[in-house]
Each structure stands twice: as C-alpha cells, then as structure tokens.
Amino acid sequence: MAKQAVITPQADDFPAWYQDVVARAELAEGGPARGTMVIRPWGYAIWELMQAEMDRRIKATGVQNAYFPLFIPMSFLEKEKEHVEGFSPELAVVTHGGGEQLAEPLVVRPTSETVVNHLFAKWIQSHRDLPLLLNQWANVVRWELRPRVFLRTTEFLWQEGHTAHATYDEAQAEALQMLEVYRAFMEDVLGVAVVTGEKSARERFAGADRTYTTEALMRDGKALQMGTSHNLGHNFARAFDIQYLDSAGVRRHVATTSWGTSTRMLGGVIMSHGDDHGLRLPPAIAPHQVVLLPLSEGDAATATRKLAEELSGTGVRAHVDDRGHLSFGRRSIDWELKGVPVRVELGEREVDAGVATVVRRDTREKVQVPIDGAARAARDLLDVIQRGLHAESLAFRESRTTPVTDFADFKERIGGGGLFLAGWDGTDETEAAIADGTGATIRCIVDAPPFPRVETDLVTGGPAKHTVLIARAY
Amino acid sequence: MAKQAVITPQADDFPAWYQDVVARAELAEGGPARGTMVIRPWGYAIWELMQAEMDRRIKATGVQNAYFPLFIPMSFLEKEKEHVEGFSPELAVVTHGGGEQLAEPLVVRPTSETVVNHLFAKWIQSHRDLPLLLNQWANVVRWELRPRVFLRTTEFLWQEGHTAHATYDEAQAEALQMLEVYRAFMEDVLGVAVVTGEKSARERFAGADRTYTTEALMRDGKALQMGTSHNLGHNFARAFDIQYLDSAGVRRHVATTSWGTSTRMLGGVIMSHGDDHGLRLPPAIAPHQVVLLPLSEGDAATATRKLAEELSGTGVRAHVDDRGHLSFGRRSIDWELKGVPVRVELGEREVDAGVATVVRRDTREKVQVPIDGAARAARDLLDVIQRGLHAESLAFRESRTTPVTDFADFKERIGGGGLFLAGWDGTDETEAAIADGTGATIRCIVDAPPFPRVETDLVTGGPAKHTVLIARAY
Numbered sequence: 001m002a003k004q005a006v007i008t009p010q011a012d013d014f015p016a017w018y019q020d021v022v023a024r025a026e027l028a029e030g031g032p033a034r035g036t037m038v039i040r041p042w043g044y045a046i047w048e049l050m051q052a053e054m055d056r057r058i059k060a061t062g063v064q065n066a067y068f069p070l071f072i073p074m075s076f077l078e079k080e081k082e083h084v085e086g087f088s089p090e091l092a093v094v095t096h097g098g099g100e101q102l103a104e105p106l107v108v109r110p111t112s113e114t115v116v117n118h119l120f121a122k123w124i125q126s127h128r129d130l131p132l133l134l135n136q137w138a139n140v141v142r143w144e145l146r147p148r149v150f151l152r153t154t155e156f157l158w159q160e161g162h163t164a165h166a167t168y169d170e171a172q173a174e175a176l177q178m179l180e181v182y183r184a185f186m187e188d189v190l191g192v193a194v195v196t197g198e199k200s201a202r203e204r205f206a207g208a209d210r211t212y213t214t215e216a217l218m219r220d221g222k223a224l225q226m227g228t229s230h231n232l233g234h235n236f237a238r239a240f241d242i243q244y245l246d247s248a249g250v251r252r253h254v255a256t257t258s259w260g261t262s263t264r265m266l267g268g269v270i271m272s273h274g275d276d277h278g279l280r281l282p283p284a285i286a287p288h289q290v291v292l293l294p295l296s297e298g299d300a301a302t303a304t305r306k307l308a309e310e311l312s313g314t315g316v317r318a319h320v321d322d323r324g325h326l327s328f329g330r331r332s333i334d335w336e337l338k339g340v341p342v343r344v345e346l347g348e349r350e351v352d353a354g355v356a357t358v359v360r361r362d363t364r365e366k367v368q369v370p371i372d373g374a375a376r377a378a379r380d381l382l383d384v385i386q387r388g389l390h391a392e393s394l395a396f397r398e399s400r401t402t403p404v405t406d407f408a409d410f411k412e413r414i415g416g417g418g419l420f421l422a423g424w425d426g427t428d429e430t431e432a433a434i435a436d437g438t439g440a441t442i443r444c445i446v447d448a449p450p451f452p453r454v455e456t457d458l459v460t461g462g463p464a465k466h467t468v469l470i471a472r473a474y
Numbered sequence: 475m476a477k478q479a480v481i482t483p484q485a486d487d488f489p490a491w492y493q494d495v496v497a498r499a500e501l502a503e504g505g506p507a508r509g510t511m512v513i514r515p516w517g518y519a520i521w522e523l524m525q526a527e528m529d530r531r532i533k534a535t536g537v538q539n540a541y542f543p544l545f546i547p548m549s550f551l552e553k554e555k556e557h558v559e560g561f562s563p564e565l566a567v568v569t570h571g572g573g574e575q576l577a578e579p580l581v582v583r584p585t586s587e588t589v590v591n592h593l594f595a596k597w598i599q600s601h602r603d604l605p606l607l608l609n610q611w612a613n614v615v616r617w618e619l620r621p622r623v624f625l626r627t628t629e630f631l632w633q634e635g636h637t638a639h640a641t642y643d644e645a646q647a648e649a650l651q652m653l654e655v656y657r658a659f660m661e662d663v664l665g666v667a668v669v670t671g672e673k674s675a676r677e678r679f680a681g682a683d684r685t686y687t688t689e690a691l692m693r694d695g696k697a698l699q700m701g702t703s704h705n706l707g708h709n710f711a712r713a714f715d716i717q718y719l720d721s722a723g724v725r726r727h728v729a730t731t732s733w734g735t736s737t738r739m740l741g742g743v744i745m746s747h748g749d750d751h752g753l754r755l756p757p758a759i760a761p762h763q764v765v766l767l768p769l770s771e772g773d774a775a776t777a778t779r780k781l782a783e784e785l786s787g788t789g790v791r792a793h794v795d796d797r798g799h800l801s802f803g804r805r806s807i808d809w810e811l812k813g814v815p816v817r818v819e820l821g822e823r824e825v826d827a828g829v830a831t832v833v834r835r836d837t838r839e840k841v842q843v844p845i846d847g848a849a850r851a852a853r854d855l856l857d858v859i860q861r862g863l864h865a866e867s868l869a870f871r872e873s874r875t876t877p878v879t880d881f882a883d884f885k886e887r888i889g890g891g892g893l894f895l896a897g898w899d900g901t902d903e904t905e906a907a908i909a910d911g912t913g914a915t916i917r918c919i920v921d922a923p924p925f926p927r928v929e930t931d932l933v934t935g936g937p938a939k940h941t942v943l944i945a946r947a948y
Contacts, residue, residue, distance in 0.1 A: 031589065032550065033580050036543035038593055041608065044540050066518050069510035070582075070613055070629050071566075076506065089573055092545075094582065096567040097628075098617030106507050108544075108568065108582070115505065119512055128799060134515065139544055139613065143572030154571075155544050325602060 006337065009276045014220040019149075021270055025279045025338045028149045035147035035154030039263070042338055045287035047157065047263060051137065053189050053284065054159065054261065057181050063133040063161060068115050070139075071106040076114040080239040083113065086206020090142040092154070108141040113207065113232070113258055116162040117240040124254060127166055127246050131174070135161040150267035151224075151474050158262035164242060164254040168233060171255035172210070175231040178259040179212045182227040190265060191282035191389035192216045192272045193397045194226055195419075195469060197444030202431055205258075209233035215443045215469065217397045218271035221417015223443050223471035226268050227261035267474075272393050279339030280361055282389050283382040288319040290378045291335045295328050295347030303371060304346050307356070310375040316382070336361060341385045342378045346371075362388055401469075403452070407433075407459050410470075414438045419471045421446075423454035423464025430459040434470060443469045480811065483750045488694040493623075495744055499753045499812045502623045509621035509628030513737070516812055519761035521631070521737060525611065527663050527758065528633065528735065531655050537607040537635060542589050544613075545580040550588040554713040557587065560680020564616040566628070582615040587681065587706070587732055590636040591714040598728060601640055601720050605648070609635040624741035625698075625948050632736035638716060638728040642707060645729035646684070649705040652733040653686045656701040664739060665756035665863035666690045666746045667871045668700055669893075669943060671918030676905055679732075683707035689917045689943065691871045692745035695891015697917050697945035700742050701735035741948070746867050753813030754835055756863050757856040762793040764852045765809045769802050769821030777845060778820050781830070784849040790856070810835060815859045816852045820845075836862055875943075877926070881907075881933050884944075888912045893945050895920075897928035897938025904933040908944060916942045 007020035022028055027043035030036070039047065055065070071094060077084045087110045094106040109115070116134070124132060137159050144154045161178060165171045179196055186194045199211040208230035215223050236242070237253040246252050273280040283289045290311055294304040304320055311318035321331050328345075335343055343359040350356060356374040359366045362385045369377045400418035404410040410420055424430060424442065435441055445466045447453070454467045481494035496502055501517035504510070513521065529539070545568060551558045561584045568580040583589070590608070598606060611633050618628045635652060639645045653670055660668045673685040682704035689697050710716070711727040720726055747754040757763045764785055768778040778794055785792035795805050802819075809817055817833040824830060830848040833840045836859045843851045874892035878884040884894055898904060898916065909915055919940045921927070928941045 031543035031545075032547055032592055033543055033545040036545055037541075038543065039541035041538035041540050045538070047541075048539065064515035064519070065522065066515050067511075067513035067521075067631065069505035069507055069512065070615065071505075071507040071510055073506055091570075091572070092568050092580075093570040094566050095569045096565075096579075098565070098619065099563055105570075106566075118506055141544065145572065157541065 006333070007276065007278060010219060010274075017274075017276070018271060021274050021278055021337070022149050027266070027270070027279075030147065030149065033154070035144040037149055037153040037155065039157075042287065043266065046269075046281065046285050047266060049285040049287065050189070050265060051159075054185055055137070057185055058135050058159070058161065061133070061177060061181060063135045063163070065136060066134045067136055067138070068112050068119070070109055072109050072112075072115045074105045074107055076118060077107055079114065080207045080236055082235075083207035087111070087142075090144075092141045092143055109138070110140055110142045111258070111260070112136065112138070112140075112160055113162065113236055114240075117236040117242060117256060120162075120164050120254070120256070121240045121242045124164055124242055124244050127244055130164060130166045130244060130254065131170065132164045133161075133174075134163065135159055148267075150263055150270070156263045158260050160258060160260040163257045164237070165256070166244065166246065166252070166254065168255045171233065171257050172231050175210065175212060175229045175257045175259065178257070179214070179229040182214050182229065182259070182261060186214055186216070186226055186265070187390060189282065189284045190269050190272075191284075191386060191393060192226065192268055193390065193394035195397075195444060195446060197446045197469070199228075199444060200431055200442050200468075202428065203441065205230045207232060207235050209235065213444050216268055216272060216393075217400055217419055217471070218268070218474070219274070219396070220271070221400060221472075223419065223473040224264075224268050224271065225443070225473065226265055227259070229259035230257060232256045232258060273339075273389050277364070278337035280389065281339035281341060283341045283386045286339065286341050287317065288335075288340050289317045289382055290319070290342045290344060291340045292318060292320045292344045293328065293331055293346070294320070294322055295345065298348065299351045300346045300348050303351050303356075304344070307344060307346075307371070307375050311378060314375070314379060316379055342381050344374055344378055360385060403454065404458060405454065405456055410458060411438055414440050414472065417472065419443070419469045421451060421454060422458035422468055422470055423456045424466045424468045425457040425460060425462055426465035430457055433459045438472075440470050440472045443471050443473060480807070481750065481752060484693060484748075491748070491750070492745060495748050495752055495811070496623050501740070501744075501753075504621065504623065507628070509618040511623055511627040511629065511737075513631075516761065517740065520743075520755065520759050521740060523759045523761065524663070524739060525633075528659055529611070531659055532609050532633070532635065535607070535651060535655065537609045537637070539610060540608045541610055541612070542586050542593070544583055546583050546586075546589045548579045548581055550592060551581055553588065554681045554710055556709075557681035561585070561616075564618075566615045566617055583612070584614055584616045585732070585734070586610065586612070586614075586634055587636065587710055588714075591710040591716060591730060594636075594638050594728070594730070595714045595716045598638055598716055598718050601718055604638060604640045604718060604728065605644065606638040607635075607648075608637065609633055624737055624744070630737050632734050634732060634734040637731045638711075639730070640718065640720065640726070640728065642729045645707065645731050646705050649684065649686060649703045649731045649733065652731070653688070653703040656688050656703065656733070656735060660688055660690070660700055660739070661864060663756065663758045664743050664746075665758075665860060665867060666700070666742055667864065667868035669871075669918060669920060671920045671943070673702075673918060674905055674916050674942075676902065677915065679704045681706060681709050683709065687918050690742055690746060690867075691874055691893055691945070692742070692948070693748070693870070694745070695874060695946075697893065697947040698738075698742050698745065699917070699947065700739055701733070703733035704731060706730045706732060747813075747863050751838070752811035754863065755813035755815060757815045757860045760813065760815050761791065762809075762814050763791045763856055764793070764816045764818060765814045766792060766794045766818045766820070767802065767805055768794070768796055769819065772822065773825045774820045774822050777825050777830075778818070781818060781820075781845070781849050785852060788849070788853060790853055816855050818848055818852055834859060877928065878932060879928065879930055884932060885912055888914050888946065891946065893917070893943045895925060895928060896932035896942055896944055897930045898940045898942045899931040899934060899936055900939035904931055907933045912946075914944050914946050917945050917947060918943055
C-alpha cells in the first residue's frame, strides 16, 4: 500500500501535514490571485452543511438574513476612528470602474459594520424598530501576505451578524447569546472543544467595547480563534448617528453588536480531528456519512445498494462507491483521506457468509456484522463517533492546559505548545512582556469555572486582576 | 384607507410602480456605492427560497457546488479574445491591496469562466475526470451606469454553472439540459411563463458558440431575460489549454458550458405578478405562505394561534401577526404589499360565530369558512394560487404575442409593447434594421412548436431563415 507516501505524518511536520490533507482530501487550493482560495466540491459540501446548521441556529434566536453591498465608500470606514485604523493595512481598493477612474475609491468589504450601520440609521426611528437583528452570508477581503488555506486567506466566506438594541445591556446580552450559539455549534456540530472568554483590550475588534472569543486547541498545541462576538456599545451608533425615539419620546443612540464565523472553522475541524491517515469528519458535517464499497460486481454490488437504500431511508447520507477503474484499496484510502466517518465493505465471500465489514474512521476499527444488521450498526456508529471526536478534543485540550505561576518556567515551556493558565494584572506592560520573545498571546480572560482563579500575575508576581489562557496561535 | 397613496398605479407609470413595490414591500434599496443593492430581510427570504429550490434541481442533475475566487488577474480575461472585449467596459478593477499598488491589477469577477477554466486545466487529465460538473453561488460585479434594483445592479447575486465534457455534443446536451432546468424552475416555482430559444450571434455571451435564453414578458409589455445557458464549445478549452487523454490515449480538448440565473429573477417575479396593491408571491417562494391576523386579544388570538400551529404542522409556512401597536387595516395592507398568498382574519364576532375570513392575495377574494376547516381551506388555496399565477402569466404572454409580417406595421405597434413573432433571414443587416429606431431586439429564435413558422423576413420580405420573437426588453 502506498498509504505512507500520501501525507506527511503530523509529528514530522504539522504544517506540511495540514497542506497534504487539504490537497489530498481535495478540500481546497490556492487561487491564481495571491492569497485567494478555491474551495473544491468536497470542502464546499462540508461548508454547506456547517452553514445550514449555523444558519438554523442563528435564525432560531430571531435573527433574519439580509445582504449588504461588497463595495463600501472609503469615507464610510473613516467614520469610526479605531475601525479604520484597524482595517486600513488589510484593505483591497477598487479605483477604476466601467473604464474610468472613480472619484472616490471603493473598499472591498473587510467586514460590514460601516455599511450596515449606515442603513440602520435609515431604518431605525422608533423603539418599535428595536431590536433589529440581521445576519448576512458573504465573502469578505482582508489582504493577506502569508496566506494559508482556510486559516488566513485574502478572501474568505463567513456570516456576519449585526444587531441594534435600545440599551447597552441588551447589546451586551446579545453579544453573549451569540457567543453561546457559537460555542454550542462548535462543540455539538463540529465536535471541537472550545473555551469562551473576553479578549484583552489589545486583542479587541477595531471599534468594539468588548470582544468575546471561542478558542480551540489544535493538535500541534497552537490555539485557533474560531469565532468572535462584539459588543460595539455606542461607538458605531454615534459615528453613523443611529438614534431612536424611546417610549417617552426621548431621542437616544442605539447600542450595536456584531459577530462572525467563517470558513476558518474548516481549518479548525481539520487540525482538531485529522490524523496521519487524513481528515476525520464529525458525522454532522460529513457530506457522506457512510460510504459503501462493493469489492466486486454481482451479489456484493446488489447487497451494497440495498444497504445504501436502507440507510438513506433513515436519513443517513449514504454513498455507494463502485468506481470500477479504481482498486478496492485505492477507493478505501480515498474515503479515509476524505474523513468519511463509516465505511461498509462487502465482497463476494462476505455476502456468501452473510456478513459485512464495518470500519470506523475515528478509531480505524473494523468489525464484521451480519448484513441484516449492517445498516443499523453503521447508523448507530454515527452518534458514537460524533460524541467520541468531541470527547477526544476535550480530553486533548484538558491534558494540554497547564497552570503556570513562574514566568521563567512559562517561557521554557511555551515552545512545547498548549494552553497556559495564568494570572494577569490587566496592564498593557505585562501583556506585552508575555508576547515578547515567546510569540504567545493572551487568548482570552477566563474568570469563571471550570478554570480555577490564579491569584498572582505571571510576569510581576504581583496581584492578578484576571485569570487568562495564554498560547501561541494561528 | 390610505391604500391608494401607497403605490403608483401600474397604468400611470410602470417604473414608478416598480420602485414603489420594491420600497414598500421592503424588498431592497440602493446601497451607498453607486449601483449597489441592499437586499432587505423580506427580499432576501424570497431569494433564499428560490436559491434552495434551484440548488436542489441543479444538484439533481449531478452537479456539485464549489467556490472560486472573487479576484481574477487581468491577464486571465485577456486569454479569450471575445470574452475580454465583451466584459471590458463593465469591469471593476482593484489596483491597491494591503496598502500597496499591485503589480498586476485584479478584476472583480464579472463572471468566472476564466478562473474556472484555469482550474479545469489543472484538474482534468483523463476521460475519467469527465464530465466535470460544477456550480457556484456567488456575487459578481458588472459596472452599471443606469442601475435598477434587481434588474441591473453593479453587484448582484447569482449561481453560475461551469461544466467540461469529452465532446462538443455532450456540452451541447448539457447547455440544453440546464436551459430546461431553468424553464421548469421559472414556470413551476416562480409561476412565470417563459419562452426558451437560442440567441442571435449578436446577442450571444462573449466567448460562447451558442447561447440559449429564457425570456418572460413583464406586465408593461417589455421582455426580461431571466437566465441563460451557453455552449462554449472549445473556445475556453483552447484559451486555457484544457486537454484530456481519451480512452484510446489521444489528447483532446474538452468542450465547456456555463449557465447562470441571478437575483434578476426577483425583478421578474415582481413585474410578472405584481398589481396595484403590491407584490403577489407564488406560494413556493413566499417566506410566509399564510399570515394569520387576530383582530383582538383573547379568544380570537387563541384561535389564531391554534390555526397557525395546525398549518405549521402540515408544512405550511404560517405566521401570526399580532402587533398590537398597528391597526388591523395597516397590518392587512402590509401583507398585501408584501405579497403573502393567503391571509386568515379572525375577530371576536367571528370566533363567536365559529367562522374565519380567508383572503386570497391573487384575486383579493374573501370567503368565510368554519374555523374547523380554515387551515385546510388556506392550505388548499396555496396550490390553486401557485397554478393560477402561472396560468395568468401564460395567458398574458399569449394575448400579447402578435405575429407580424409587415415592417411598417411592426414599427407602429412596437410602442405598445408585447412580443412580436416574425421571420428573420439570419443576417446582421436585418437584425440591425429591427433595432434601429424601435429599441427592440430579437429576444430569441423559436424554430419549434408551439410557435408557427413565419416564412418571410420582417424587414426585407425575402425568405426567412428563422422564426424569432422581437420585443423591447429590460
């Protein structure tokens, strides 16, 4: 078998492993313009399943979808001072349209706060117009000098929610509600254990009062920010003059939020679950949940198709791979690379014996079961695998989360990866000291269970204001 | 009632009527950058339903979704001569990225043939890789000097299919198959009667061998191109060197197709079905199929909620509008404007009498039915309305399709709108003569039933090569 040659082992070179999986599983590749990405059918089918379930959960909170323009006048970005400072270095700018130079350059949206809040000002007049809860699925562009497929690309796909509320407290509650929607989605659907918490001022979204994040630990020990939720307070409402008449007839500024998740989550799934044989997909987002492989034509093929129909009939996404020009081994490796949770293999001998081989992708265990019960066995495994991948992700994170109180000790250990639980006095100076020479950052503040409170600042040894998680990150 | 003031009557000023419906039904509005469009929640919810059903039908033909980059190097467009000539005047160009001037400007995709075919060349090696059938849902940009929401906007949303085949004949069959998918979707789902046929050389897609179109007649007598399907022959395969080894080991160029439909279809729905009271939505794409309006709190509200649950339980998209701060009349007009197919109205008196009022949006008929049977009555109306709107659209087109053989007669009548069935000798000269001074164009060639063959050319009176439909168009 040529299997060993297919992908670089994780332990040898994790970034090479990642690139190999993305290429060999036919998930995506770089586009011709620098930093852009082509999402291939298998990768896009995974994204569609993620999108459908995320969309359902967002709508269940009362949010409606809408669509805002790709092009934003440059002057709009300049209305919120921190926002334009944060995004300026990443902008793609359209200077020519329809054969002529434009009077005002247009920015290709890096995010849509400015254009959305411009429209909020038109749409919102009265307290009866609030809350206004919108979301859009769109592409955005942030110029990227060191692109990596799914993780950092000049163009990516995402959803961005934008809401307006009568009070600051309601905006705060919305930001936290969407953070929880993200956490539950990532854990229950993607099977990725995430920590939620607030970002430090330094890591905040440009223009936000408070930024909350979901952070996961990848199998190489680096953290990945999977999605963020922002309480924008009155910042954009003031910049775009979004006011409403309250029930007493008083004009007030609204408070707004925004929150987003992107195709980056696909990178998180790959690096959370993948192994040296390729991708491992949680069944909830597997385009094929069960692939059935007949070893030959004839009775085996007939029995396979019957099993596939039985599975489809119970709502399982089942696929028969009877590509005659590929060897059985090649087909098998193909689906292993692509991460299909369960394979059912059937040969003539097995049909004669009345059994089928059921293979789990997560553990690579093979069991023989009676053909009669094979569909049921495959289906039952889907739940087991979905929960199992999450449990593995959680156990991995817990085993790689280390409390530290000694700064020298931390600096020695940070190279080995993982999350470090530490105390922080809340100052810029200590935050900068942590990053200096280590490449690590405060990923989030975790002043709540299950994390124990750490009393002393990691850098100074003085009293800590917060307990934080520190890591090197993507 | 303020109803008369809400929208301009169609007969007074059709373009003003269109703008009023788009605004008052809260479908969309112009964005801050010239020619761009904001799709509001009601408009976007309609688009999502259209998208889901179109996606299902496209996938049913074996096509897979993928995603290609927004930015295309300018040099790519220049590889296919006709293509770049056709699209150059409409391009938006990114000249700066990440704070620096780019070495090569990037085009914001006006369509994706060039980048897709570039990747086809990488992915296609053998006849076993064919056919390759892909589709993407994306935004595209074509600079627009006279924008009109949904009909002509600088940015719009669409699906674009791209396929590669071993032979020219297979590409031809694919182009025709997708044309039929479009026709069936437009008639069965949108309720819009469409004519299908080939475009003349002059109206062909830039770079295509053959372009097929679906044309509908709007209520003002102007035609609207609703979607197109192209056999690109070997043009792009040669420009991008897409070759495969056939089963005999011979290298051959593939043949490709592309086909697209867009948010423009929403404009077609508005102008096909709308009346002086607003939008009329076919139930298949109505975000709320039935809106239930309780006239008061108490028993009426309870009975309304029970009816809504009964409807939801049978798969109907039902919505209760109990906004207390709006009068019953205002709520009623609101849903009429927004085109909801069926309203169910319930007041105390009616609850006491055990009846509900069921109102059809298409005919505006009101009937009183026993509350017990109200859900059933509302549900049954959905099919009636879906078929009824299509029948109306078809009857309208048939009544406004006029055979013409005398050119002077045609020129006199074209101002009144409608489709004109005529003979054409197939030359550029007569095609130009038809357009000259009339603003009308050959919409498509219809050399097949149900259209009778016309034997003489409209302009010259000489022998006709084709029978065509001529109209002024959007």
